[in-house]
Amino acid sequence: MSTSAPATDAQLERWQRFRAGRNEALAAEHGWLTLTSFQWLESEPSAVELVPGLWSTDGTTATLTAGATDGLTLVETGEPVDGTISATLQDEESLMWVQYGGSDGTQVVVELAMRADKYAIRTRDDSSPVLTEFDGVPTYEFDPAWVLEGRFEAYPEPVDVPIATANPLVDGVHRSVGEIVFRVPGVPHEVRLHAEAEKLGALNVTFHDETNGNTTDDWRKVVVPRPRPDGSVVLDFNRAINYPSAFTPYGTCPMPVKGNSIDVFVEAGEKLP
Template sequence: MGFDEEWHSWHETRERYAGAEYGPTALESTNWLITEPAAVEGVPGLWALTGDGGIRGTDLGTSGSVVTLHGPQTLRLGRRELRVFDRRGAVALRVFNPLRAEREAFGGIDAYPPRQGWRIRASFTETPGESATVTAVDGSVHEQTLAGRLRFELDGIPLSVSVTRTARGGLTAVFADGTNGIETYRFRFLPIGEPDDDGTVIVDFNRAYLPPCAFSDQYLCPQPLAENRYSLPIRAGERAVVRGR
């Protein structure tokens, strides 16, 4: 499979994922609970934290049944699906609704045409013991360990990007550029391959993708670090969600 074919296959997979019945466009609410049972909009019963990282629902249906959710467990109530969301020990109940208006209007993901020139050679340097302050879109702040920095050139201008590791261990970056708010969403995510033994890695901006909060404002995405904000336009990768199908 050639370069263009691989990119189009990746792009189609991304669109299927985003528009899936219980994909990111279906996220209806993120509900921060307490130990006292409370109602959640659109969902029957009363919901509360269990104290051990789980969520308990009571007064479900005429039988008054009780259900407890932990970790990756999910629960379907009618068309809605309930999931546990754990943000560094703070637990919320997420509700996914395939009938959410934004999902029903989802028409795809607009993206720049793939171009080989956006595959850029970079050098990776580890940053042991270094961390950075990350601010999420809801204003929450936390310290995150940096995996390293990538150094490369765009249009002859030397740049660097600080990268972290995902929960699965892969390298990733959050970046902003001169297209944001005009041609593209406010920031984007960028997957990074593992460097070679000499620290060389190919950064493929064609694979820059929209964060989950582009599909639903109920996601709490991390924003780019100050050093990952560029005035240069990076016209590669995903641009914006297409509405109106």
């Protein structure tokens, strides 16, 4: 889309710093690149794939029974699991619960999660090739034409909008705090996108565009810094990033609100991994 002046050295440096931090965060131990399974728990104590012990839930509490020889320890304390332990979560909560494997017994962390009011576990294995072979997310070149001015129109109260997620069995909710309104060259009308609140007054925008499923994942997100006092905002689509579900089939990441689409090719930000 480049129609503006070339990027300044300061812009490029800030963007390169952002990219370096992003790749480093993705490559964290037991991070999103280490997911190797997502499994719902049954009501009867049952074996699961990849993890020792017998796992179950009564709908309210998750329970694990294992012996000392299974080699499971609690992530928080390092204590061996020898007998039956249980944990209780609220919907959308997660707990890095137990670990096992590798030379120090911490290669794989088992995350207990509650999604769609049901208990599941996810394994996070630091030997996953998705992590060990990771050398950064491919991106478009920085393009200053994709740094756009807009305005934030806050709702009087947040509105909960039902959405789908990357897992067809898990429904989600998008807590819209307002809409970001802006113009994109090549689009005859103003674009309006629902936004969620982020930390420190920033806004998170999850969106579709015409590159999806071609050069980019099926949807992406961009964090917009806190609006100025007059409501104006800067959307830098060079900082559009993938959700974890772009890297792993085991994510339950939120899809955009219906209509959160930009009807052009947003050739900026992260590409398909």
